[in-house]
Amino acid sequence: MDYFTILDLKREPFSNSPDPDFFYQSAQHTGCLQQLELAIRLRRGLNVVIGQVGTGKTTLCRELIRRFENETQLTPYLMLDPGMASESAFLSEVVALLTGQRPPEDGRDDRKKEAIKQFLFATGIEKKHTPVLIIDEGQKIAPACLEILREFLNYETNTHKLLQIVIFAQKEFDQVIAAHPNFSDRINLRIDLNPLGFRDTMAMIRYRIQASGGGTADRLFSLPALIAVYLATHGYPRQIIHLCHRILLTLIIQDRTRAGWRLVRSSARRASGHRAPRRWQWAGAGGALALITALVLTVGGWLQLFPITTGMGPAPNKPVAETAREAAPQAARTEKTRPANRPEPGTAIAALSPTKAFGSAMPMAASAAPSADAPVLDSPAKATPMPARLGRVTINPNDTLGGLITTIYGRFAPSHLQAIADANPHILDPDALNVGDIIHFPALPAEVRPFPVHVWWLELATRQRLDEALHTYKGLKQNRLATRLIPYWNPERGLVFSLVMAECFYGRQVAENALAQLALRDAPHARIITFGQDETVFFSDPFQAVAPLAAAHPDRR
Secondary structure, three states: OOHHHHOOOOOOOOOOOOOHHHOOOOHHHHHHHHHHHHHHHOOOOEEEEEEOOOOOHHHHHHHHHHHOOOOOOEEEEEEOOOOOOOHHHHHHHHHHHHHOOOOOOOOOHHHHHHHHHHHHHHHHHHOOOEEEEEEOOHHHOOHHHHHHHHHHOOOEOOOOEOOEEEEEEOOOHHHHHHHOHHHHOOEEEEEEEOOOOHHHHHHHHHHHHHHOOOOOHHHOEOHHHHHHHHHHHOOOHHHHHHHHHHHHHHHHHOOOOOEOHHHHHHHHHHOOOOOOOOHHHHHHHHHHHHHHHHHHHHOOOOHHHOOOOOOOOOOOOOHHHHHHHHHHHHHHHHHHHOOOOOOOOOOOOOOOOOOEOOOOEEOEOOOOOEOOOOOOOOOOOOOOOOOOEEEEEEOOOOOOHHHHHHHHHOOOOHHHHHHHHHHOOOOOOHHHOOOOOEEEEEOOOOOOOOOOOOOEEEEEEEEOOHHHHHHHHHHHHHOOOOEEEEEEEEOOOEEEEEEEEOOOEOOHHHHHHHHHHOOOOOOOOOEEEOOOOOEOEEOOOOOOOOHHHHHHOOOOO
C-alpha cells in the first residue's frame, strides 16, 4: 500500500516531481511569475531566472507553462536540456521545437537559422502569435549557443521581439553572463531565487499536505518538528521535500502518527542530499525553541495558516485565540502612540482629518487607450460620512481569518485582530469560526507613507460592497490575475473597493502598453489609475509593496 494512503492522504504530498499542483506561492515565487508573465506579454525578449540547486526553478518553469496552456495567441516551447555538444545540434533542437520538423543531421547551419527566421516572421508578424522558448538547466548552454540566442533576439519589429526567451539556470550561469557582455546587455529581466524563510517553510509543508487531501499539517508535524525541518534544510524547497518524505516513511515504519523534534533530527541525519546541522547547532536550536515558538505565536504569523472549521466544532489548534489575547496589551501600547488623526479601531470617524493620497484616474476605453468617456462609478450627490465599518463577510469553507485580514487591510497586525474582536462580540473564539459565520470588518485607516515617485496601476474593477469586492477578488485570482484589494473612502465617492493589479508601473506609456498587450480576462472596465493628492482615506496602503522599489526608479511623469 502507498505510504500516503496509510497516512490517510489522497495523494503523495512530497513527490520529487515538479508538479504545478503543489506549487507553493511564496512571495518571491509569485513575484517572479508575475514579472515573467508581464515581460512575455509585452514581448520584451530575454529574461533570466537564477537560483541555487533546489530553490524551485523547475517547478516555477512548469507553473509558467501552465499559465499559458489555454492561450490562443501565445505558445510555450520547453527545452529541458540545452547542453548540446555543438552549435549545429543546438540549432537543430530549436528548429524541431518551433516548427515540429527536425532538419537533416547534415543540414547547413545557415539554412537552420533561415528556417527559424522564417518561422518567427510568419508567426509573429503575419499571425500575430507569440512563441516563447523556455530553457531549463540554462547553466549547460555552451558559449556558442548563447550567441545563437542573441541572434534570435535580433528578429524584431519596431515595437517588440518576435521570440520570447526565458532561461532558468543555476548560480554558475552568472559567470557565463559576465563573460559575454553582448548577451548580458540583451537581458530584459533578471531574477534571483533564494531559499525560503522559516515562515514560508512552514507554509509550504502545510500547503502540500492540504493539497494532498491531508487536512491540517499539525496532525503530522508538531511545531518543533517544523522548526527542525527548517534548520535541517536551510529553506531549500527540494531538501524540504526530500526530508519530509523521509519523515513520513519513518512514521509508518515506527507506527507513529506525528513527527516531533527528535524524529526530524534522526531523519535528517539519515537523509542524503542536504547539509544536516551539527550536534552543537541542534543543541543551540533546541534551547531557543521555546523563544522562537513564543515569537511566532505573538506576531500572529500562524493566523494565516490555520483553516476555519466547517461546522464540526473548534479547530484542533488555538493560536488565533492566543494571539488575540496576547495582542490586547500590544494594542493598548499602540493606542498610546497612535497619531491624533487615527481613530480607535471599530469606532465611527466623524471628525477625522483624511489622509491625502488619492488622485486622478485615466479611464480606458474598449480599445485599451486612454479615453475620458470610459465608464466610471457615479459620484454621490452629497458628501457621504466615513463609515465605521467596511462591511461584513460570510465565512466560506476555504476562508481563513488571517487571509481575510491580509486581503482587506493589505497586511496582518495584532491590532487588526483586536479591532475585529471588538467589532464582533458574538465571536467568542476566533479559532472556532464555522462556515456561515458573519464577521464585521471595521474601517481602520492605513498609514499611507509619502511616496515621491509617480506610479500607475491597472484597475480591473471597482465595487461598493466588501462582500462583492472579495467575490470579484477571488474570481480574478482564479483567472490567474495577480490582484490587490484597495479599500478607500472620500467625500465625493463614498466607500469604494478598488481591485488593481499587484504590479505597478513607473511610466504612463509603460502602463498603456501593458493594458494594450495584457489580455485582461473578466475585466471589461479595466483602466489606468494613479494615486495622487485629494481628500481620501485608505484602509490598505496602496504603496505598501511599491515603496521598497521607489528609490531605484526615477520620476517619469
